[in-house]
Amino acid sequence: MHGPVMLDVAGHELTRQDIELLQHPATGGVILFSRNFASRDQIHRLIAQIHEQRLPPLLVAVDQEGGRVQRFRDGFTRLPAAARILPYCSGDLTHARQVAHELGWLMAAELRSVGVDFSFAPVLDIDYGVSEVIGDRAFGHTREQVAALGKAWMLGAREAGMISVGKHFPGHGAVSADSHLELPVDDRDADTIAHQDLQPFRQLIANGLEGIMPAHVIYEKCDAQLAGFSHYWLQQVLRGRLGFKGVIFSDDLSMQATSDTGDYPARAWSAIRAGCDMVLVCNNQAAAAQVLDALAEHHDPVSMMRAVRLHGRPAPDWDQLRESPRWHNAVQLAAAIEQQDEANLQL
Numbered sequence: 001m002h003g004p005v006m007l008d009v010a011g012h013e014l015t016r017q018d019i020e021l022l023q024h025p026a027t028g029g030v031i032l033f034s035r036n037f038a039s040r041d042q043i044h045r046l047i048a049q050i051h052e053q054r055l056p057p058l059l060v061a062v063d064q065e066g067g068r069v070q071r072f073r074d075g076f077t078r079l080p081a082a083a084r085i086l087p088y089c090s091g092d093l094t095h096a097r098q099v100a101h102e103l104g105w106l107m108a109a110e111l112r113s114v115g116v117d118f119s120f121a122p123v124l125d126i127d128y129g130v131s132e133v134i135g136d137r138a139f140g141h142t143r144e145q146v147a148a149l150g151k152a153w154m155l156g157a158r159e160a161g162m163i164s165v166g167k168h169f170p171g172h173g174a175v176s177a178d179s180h181l182e183l184p185v186d187d188r189d190a191d192t193i194a195h196q197d198l199q200p201f202r203q204l205i206a207n208g209l210e211g212i213m214p215a216h217v218i219y220e221k222c223d224a225q226l227a228g229f230s231h232y233w234l235q236q237v238l239r240g241r242l243g244f245k246g247v248i249f250s251d252d253l254s255m256q257a258t259s260d261t262g263d264y265p266a267r268a269w270s271a272i273r274a275g276c277d278m279v280l281v282c283n284n285q286a287a288a289a290q291v292l293d294a295l296a297e298h299h300d301p302v303s304m305m306r307a308v309r310l311h312g313r314p315a316p317d318w319d320q321l322r323e324s325p326r327w328h329n330a331v332q333l334a335a336a337i338e339q340q341d342e343a344n345l346q347l
Helices: 016-022 040-051 082-088 093-113 143-159 190-195 198-206 231-241 256-261 264-274 285-294 301-308 318-322 325-346
Strands: 005-007 027-032 059-062 064-066 163-169 211-214 247-252 278-281
Touching: 005 285, 016 027, 016 285, 027 040, 027 278, 040 059, 064 093, 082 093, 082 143, 082 325, 093 143, 093 318, 093 325, 143 163, 143 198, 163 198, 163 247, 190 198, 211 231, 231 264, 247 301, 264 278, 264 285, 278 285
Parallel strands: 005 027, 005 278, 027 059, 163 211, 211 247, 247 278
Antiparallel strands: none
């Protein structure tokens, strides 16, 4: 069964230290970054090598949202940022849903062809014009836009054999601070957040959303803890009020916003006790080793069963995908959005 830790690997192929960490019983998955990617064939080999380390295979994930957050580029379709969909459709939400559906399918189909189980997407934050770290990663400026396009993206990915992970619960769009670098604090009350930011999450959960990643944000009028370390947000609101039954991932425990929570094992335990099923430790193998040892005896059968459902379903390989008219049409759609965006920038 899977352990509760998702970590990263050093480069284009596994090192001896990577293999030791992957074979640790507390490891459950691997998140890949741009540094792991050289070409489509190379990343396919690396993922196969990761899957060979354990039975059942470890989960393999990546951030492949589109726009500025796309780890695999050369040989993969350049995906537009989520915020570009509605303008491309001249604000027509019905058309935009169709476009988001095909882009979700395209993202997932290409990743599944090389063995990636899932992408940490879609972003379900509302763009209030405040957060630069969210910005054009959001589908829109209203809860209705984000919910409609996020749901369409998720359903498209599901058609291609991939689950979705909505982020950043309960909503990162109303704070300016970047949680990678500092501690964001949202001073809105619970009713405002429930009326606005929770609605996209609520709608996708009702349609079977499989994973959620909480924000490294403190919502000070609701709870004193970061959302990812908060029993209130994860148990009372997410599991209780919203009825979420999928996997809760912590955001990266290496981010600066978590530093006041303690050392790495303390951060991991805080996240697990609050309700996270799997914790991420990125870009720090020494810290990952500490967390693995701290959680070596932690076994939660319910969390393990949730994680098993995250594996990607069988999908066409790259050669088969390239023979698909749907793939060609989706690639042309992505290119058309990019071209319109570039023309608007020139104007």
